[in-house]
Amino acid sequence: MTETKYEVATGIELDKRTYLNPVVYRTECPECGEEVIKDFEQQYLSYPITGVYEPINHYCDNCDNEFSSGEIKVDLVVTIKENR
Numbered sequence: 001m002t003e004t005k006y007e008v009a010t011g012i013e014l015d016k017r018t019y020l021n022p023v024v025y026r027t028e029c030p031e032c033g034e035e036v037i038k039d040f041e042q043q044y045l046s047y048p049i050t051g052v053y054e055p056i057n058h059y060c061d062n063c064d065n066e067f068s069s070g071e072i073k074v075d076l077v078v079t080i081k082e083n084r
Ligand SMILES: [Zn+2]
Pocket: 029, 030, 031, 032, 033, 034, 060, 061, 062, 063, 064, 065
């Protein structure tokens, strides 16, 4: 069995609701220090574009603060398995 992997070029728009199991990202609210969790299995990305960063936005339930803690991008890898 021969396997070939291709890292697909950037710029492919993914699904309206792209769930990213098992990506769970934890950070702290810069205002109050409360832990804020972004579970990308539940909180999908909407039409992410492969290879392109977008901000990770949070809402802190503890102090009503909205903030961005960084950026996330989705890369796409394609694998072809040959029957030989
Ligand atoms: Zn807070």
